[in-house]
Amino acid sequence: MSETTTDPAVEDVLLDEPAGDAYAGARETTEGTVYTVTGGDWDSVLSAVDDEERIVVNMGPQHPSTHGVLRLVVELEGETVTSARTVIGYLHTGIEKNLEYRNWTQGVTFVTRMDYLSPIFNETGYCLAVEKLLGIEPPPRATVLRVLTMELNRIASHMVALATGGMELGALTAMTNGFRERELVLDALEMITGLRMNHAYVRPGGVAQDLPPGAEEKIRELLEILPERFEGIDKLLVGNPIWKDRTVGVGHLDVQGCIALGLTGPILRASGLPWDLRKTDPYCGYETYDFDVVTSTRADSYGRFLVRVGELRESLKIVEQALDRLEPGPVMVEDTKIGWPAQLAIGSDGMGQSLDHVKKIMGTSMEALIHHFKLVTEGFRVPPGQVYTAVESPRGELGFHVVSDGGTRPYRVHVRDPSFTNLQATSAMCEGGMLADAIAAVAGIDPVMGGVDR
Amino acid sequence: MSTPELPARRDPSAVSAGDAAVRPGTDMFGAAFGGDTSGFGGLVKRPPADASTPRPYGSWFDEAVDVLQEEYSAFDDAVTRVVVDRGELTLHVKPERLAEVAQVLRDEPSLRFELCLGVNGVDYPSTPTRLHAVVHLMSMTYRRRIRLETAVTAEDPHVASVSHVYPTADFHERETWDMFGIVFDGHPALTRILMPDDWEGHPQRKDYPLGGVPVEYKGAQVPPPDERRAYA
Amino acid sequence: MGLEEKIPGGIVLTSVEKVVNWSRKSSLWPATFGLACCAIEMMATGAGRYDLARFGMEVFRASPRQADLMIVAGRVSQKMAPVVRQVYDQMPEPKWVIAMGVCASSGGMFNNYAIVQGVDHIVPVDMYLPGCPPRPEMLLDAILKLHDKIMDEPLGVNARRRELPGYQPRELVASSARYTPEGKKAAREAFRKELMR
Numbered sequence: 001m002s003e004t005t006t007d008p009a010v011e012d013v014l015l016d017e018p019a020g021d022a023y024a025g026a027r028e029t030t031e032g033t034v035y036t037v038t039g040g041d042w043d044s045v046l047s048a049v050d051d052e053e054r055i056v057v058n059m060g061p062q063h064p065s066t067h068g069v070l071r072l073v074v075e076l077e078g079e080t081v082t083s084a085r086t087v088i089g090y091l092h093t094g095i096e097k098n099l100e101y102r103n104w105t106q107g108v109t110f111v112t113r114m115d116y117l118s119p120i121f122n123e124t125g126y127c128l129a130v131e132k133l134l135g136i137e138p139p140p141r142a143t144v145l146r147v148l149t150m151e152l153n154r155i156a157s158h159m160v161a162l163a164t165g166g167m168e169l170g171a172l173t174a175m176t177n178g179f180r181e182r183e184l185v186l187d188a189l190e191m192i193t194g195l196r197m198n199h200a201y202v203r204p205g206g207v208a209q210d211l212p213p214g215a216e217e218k219i220r221e222l223l224e225i226l227p228e229r230f231e232g233i234d235k236l237l238v239g240n241p242i243w244k245d246r247t248v249g250v251g252h253l254d255v256q257g258c259i260a261l262g263l264t265g266p267i268l269r270a271s272g273l274p275w276d277l278r279k280t281d282p283y284c285g286y287e288t289y290d291f292d293v294v295t296s297t298r299a300d301s302y303g304r305f306l307v308r309v310g311e312l313r314e315s316l317k318i319v320e321q322a323l324d325r326l327e328p329g330p331v332m333v334e335d336t337k338i339g340w341p342a343q344l345a346i347g348s349d350g351m352g353q354s355l356d357h358v359k360k361i362m363g364t365s366m367e368a369l370i371h372h373f374k375l376v377t378e379g380f381r382v383p384p385g386q387v388y389t390a391v392e393s394p395r396g397e398l399g400f401h402v403v404s405d406g407g408t409r410p411y412r413v414h415v416r417d418p419s420f421t422n423l424q425a426t427s428a429m430c431e432g433g434m435l436a437d438a439i440a441a442v443a444g445i446d447p448v449m450g451g452v453d454r
Numbered sequence: 455m456s457t458p459e460l461p462a463r464r465d466p467s468a469v470s471a472g473d474a475a476v477r478p479g480t481d482m483f484g485a486a487f488g489g490d491t492s493g494f495g496g497l498v499k500r501p502p503a504d505a506s507t508p509r510p511y512g513s514w515f516d517e518a519v520d521v522l523q524e525e526y527s528a529f530d531d532a533v534t535r536v537v538v539d540r541g542e543l544t545l546h547v548k549p550e551r552l553a554e555v556a557q558v559l560r561d562e563p564s565l566r567f568e569l570c571l572g573v574n575g576v577d578y579p580s581t582p583t584r585l586h587a588v589v590h591l592m593s594m595t596y597r598r599r600i601r602l603e604t605a606v607t608a609e610d611p612h613v614a615s616v617s618h619v620y621p622t623a624d625f626h627e628r629e630t631w632d633m634f635g636i637v638f639d640g641h642p643a644l645t646r647i648l649m650p651d652d653w654e655g656h657p658q659r660k661d662y663p664l665g666g667v668p669v670e671y672k673g674a675q676v677p678p679p680d681e682r683r684a685y686a
Numbered sequence: 687m688g689l690e691e692k693i694p695g696g697i698v699l700t701s702v703e704k705v706v707n708w709s710r711k712s713s714l715w716p717a718t719f720g721l722a723c724c725a726i727e728m729m730a731t732g733a734g735r736y737d738l739a740r741f742g743m744e745v746f747r748a749s750p751r752q753a754d755l756m757i758v759a760g761r762v763s764q765k766m767a768p769v770v771r772q773v774y775d776q777m778p779e780p781k782w783v784i785a786m787g788v789c790a791s792s793g794g795m796f797n798n799y800a801i802v803q804g805v806d807h808i809v810p811v812d813m814y815l816p817g818c819p820p821r822p823e824m825l826l827d828a829i830l831k832l833h834d835k836i837m838d839e840p841l842g843v844n845a846r847r848r849e850l851p852g853y854q855p856r857e858l859v860a861s862s863a864r865y866t867p868e869g870k871k872a873a874r875e876a877f878r879k880e881l882m883r
Contacts, residue, residue, distance in 0.1 A: 062717075062750075068720075089648040090766040090769070091721060091761065092648040093801055095796075098798055116726065179733030183733070196821065197726065386576075387540055387542060399572070401590065414574040449722070664797075665799025678797050
């Protein structure tokens with residue numbers, strides 16, 4: 001850049017009086033004049049924008065209704081949205097790069113924090129991919145436990161979707177009720193995995209530990225309580241005329257549009273296509289469970305909402321079936337070169353290692369000691385190759401492309417997150433509608449920004 | 455908050471003249487190779503093998519590749535390798551032909567790969583064409599999956615964009631550009647999507663550092679994960 | 687800051703200080719700054735089971751202009767950092783910041799190029815709350831400790847009180863000791879002594 005600038009744009013800013021408030025001025029950019037509004041000065045902005053009727057409004061990353069750190073830049077003409085663009089990346093954590101510096105097993109704790117509302121799905125997808133590369137099968141009890149926790153997680157995630165969707169549209173009772181049900185499910189998950197969220201429960205080769213005593217009764221209690229709570233949601237929202245006014249006809253996207261934009265999950269099912277990976281490309285034994293795929297032909301936000309409410313009931317059915325088919329058995333693969341050494345137990349200071357296992361490795365088996373040491377310090381080795389596995393997360397198809405170079409660390413893990421792809425539909429859904437409908441459309445997509453930005 | 459400086463690593467070849475007891479070029483204990491006695495320092499990683507899987511591929515792969523060969527006239531020029539591994543079919547194509555192959559795969563009635571699951575990149579720095587772009591496709595009609603892979607060099611990282619064939623690849627190609635630096639020719643607006651707009655460098659390449667700061671705990675310092683000594 | 691800063695020291699100032707601090711801590715309005723997983727736990731803390739409304743905090747103000755407390759819940763990426771600072775600057779005084787979760791306190795498990803290693807690189811933090819994510823009870827504990835800290839904040843000429851020797855900051859008393867009957871009695875005694883000083 002030259003020091004003595006004769007750039008006309010710069011001269012204009014320096015010489016002319018900026019329109020707008022004394023506290024928050026205006027500046028020229030390549031997109032036109034940008035006014036910073038600080039409050040109470042809307043009149044001065046409007047008077048300055050006489051010639052143009054289009055205003056660009058930035059619904060910035062910090063916003064109560066944009067479902068996380070999503071930035072929507074909308075061009076408004078009156079109340080109608082003429083162009084809506086999404087800006088993402090405000091939660092980019094570099095998880096995929098972080099995974100390249102950790103063991104295969106440690107990768108579970110990173111992967112679980114991506115889509116933070118459905119952590120078990122992240123973990124299961126990753127572990128299925130690693131197991132495909134290894135060429136092993138987890139024991140049947142572990143598979144059933146995975147299905148059990150996945151469906152419980154689906155219930156919790158859909159409850160948050162309904163709760164936050166309701167809050168964004170103003171139905172605050174939906175928020176309190178939704179979180180109340182979620183607390184019940186989280187209690188059960190806490191009893192099984194030890195944590196309320198971001199449980200590093202599913203490991204390559206099986207699951208971290210078996211069901212503790214009392215967990216089965218607790219889940220059966222849930223099976224009693226939850227159906228009537230779902231009835232409550234029905235009464236509160238499904239027939240509610242205000243809810244229908246806000247969501248019917250909003251964010252319309254038909255089947256061709258959905259497939260072209262790569263949308264999967266409740267959005268695709270709400271446009272009429274019964275595409276559910278649990279039925280079409282089954283994993284973890286889903287082909288043996290009896291459940292329906294909930295669809296709707298409405299293709300709008302209300303349809304997506306109906307699909308989610310229906311899936312709550314289906315998930316409960318699957319949880320019941322999974323509980324009934326639990327047989328006693330190991331929960332981690334037998335091969336000691338891969339399976340995580342010991343099932344954790346509650347010690348005197350909280351969760352720790354199992355004293356039986358310590359006695360065994362220090363007293364009886366040298367081989368077990370060596371395996372434990374190698375597994376904990378460097379991890380197991382995975383034969384080279386690449387795979388792609390996908391699971392049906394509450395938001396759509398969650399895919400894992402895992403590349404191994406034969407070492408103890410992943411070479412590259414890419415996660416095809418459903419929310420990342422689903423967010424591309426925002427422009428198609430919002431343009432032409434009103435600003436408030438943009439909120440309803442985004443609430444119908446239910447993106448989770450942790451998965452979008454990873 | 456100032457992070458204290460790490461002590462400088464001892465370079466055994468740079469021994470000061472005052473160290474009379476030590477032979478030049480060696481360290482205190484006589485080691486000349488940096489002191490790592492575990493034996494893992496000498497491990498050599500071989501780059502992945504380059505061969506195509508021999509026919510027959512098994513299950514539906516043969517038929518699909520045959521149909522593609524019939525319908526796509528430039529098949530022999532475009533597709534360099536066909537790999538079948540762990541039940542998955544991967545076609546390695548030339549970078550400029552990627553969009554054409556994707557178009558045939560989508561439109562051909564007996565192939566019908568309508569759903570694109572995304573485009574992403576992998577970096578193999580040991581080979582000259584280090585940046586690979588990978589496209590995953592799914593056929594909803596036939597319930598099949600296929601993977602297309604291309605490879606470009608870092609100096610000339612141009613790949614034909616599939617966003618005209620599959621609009622869903624829009625965000626995915628932007629992410630691959632952002633993270634790897636692969637330029638997709640024909641993409642409507644290839645800009646950074648995850649990193650800030652003025653970020654320099656492509657973070658997920660292997661030569662980009664992980665970043666991160668040394669962590670101090672109770673007086674000891676642990677270096678960030680990419681600077682720790684790794685044995686595997 | 688206001689008229690209350692100009693009151694001369696003595697019993698009037700101490701009483702005014704206690705009333706002012708009590709009113710500030712009793713209705714501390716948080717600004718919505720949920721970023722990632724910790725945001726969900728923050729919402730759960732505001733929901734029915736771990737009720738934040740009993741502390742006067744259920745109304746999460748969307749506009750930072752109306753908020754006193756910024757709970758930075760979640761990992762702050764490089765792209766988000768200027769936004770955090772801007773929201774902090776837009777909050778009027780007095781304002782407090784809780785760094786909720788290890789990612790906000792110190793970068794957490796993400797020691798890499800994309801995450802700011804601790805939000806205290808950007809804004810001054812009053813309370814650090816570790817956890818990944820911290821349980822709602824932990825967040826409540828942090829908020830109550832922040833209330834104690836606010837109660838202790840001196841006004842005007844008393845501002846040097848915290849630097850006097852033998853001063854015991856109230857928020858550093860462990861919760862297990864503070865909320866027992868003996869602990870509450872001790873706190874009441876200390877309060878009475880403050881008033882009578």
